[in-house]
Amino acid sequence: MDSPASRVERVLIGLAVPLYLLTALAIADGRIVILSESNVDEDSFAYVFPALAVLATLLYTYIRGVGSRPHGDSPLDRWFSRESEDEMRERLRQEQMEADVSSMGSAWAEREKEHLERTLGEEE
Numbered sequence: 001m002d003s004p005a006s007r008v009e010r011v012l013i014g015l016a017v018p019l020y021l022l023t024a025l026a027i028a029d030g031r032i033v034i035l036s037e038s039n040v041d042e043d044s045f046a047y048v049f050p051a052l053a054v055l056a057t058l059l060y061t062y063i064r065g066v067g068s069r070p071h072g073d074s075p076l077d078r079w080f081s082r083e084s085e086d087e088m089r090e091r092l093r094q095e096q097m098e099a100d101v102s103s104m105g106s107a108w109a110e111r112e113k114e115h116l117e118r119t120l121g122e123e124e
Helices: 004-029 044-068 085-098 101-123
Strands: none
Touching: 004 044
């Protein structure tokens, strides 16, 4: 199975290519003027397409560039992991073992003891 990051890469490419096509059509139609100074049919809303296309391309490039680094080095790893599903499953099992319920029970008992000692100390 693919990692979530590789799925996001495919989505970003699938988003960027049509946006570049829309940008080219807007230029051909005169909605985006590049070299001419006449603003006959220029539409400021048409600049959204190239901006989104560039943003999608930059995100794709960033995700592709950090692909060789270990998991957790990128700020985007919180949203979608670059690990394969087997690696992710193993990491989550390890985190689950570290956050064992028995340690949580002893910590709760310790806090309860401290609270009771404080309460009894105030009553005296």
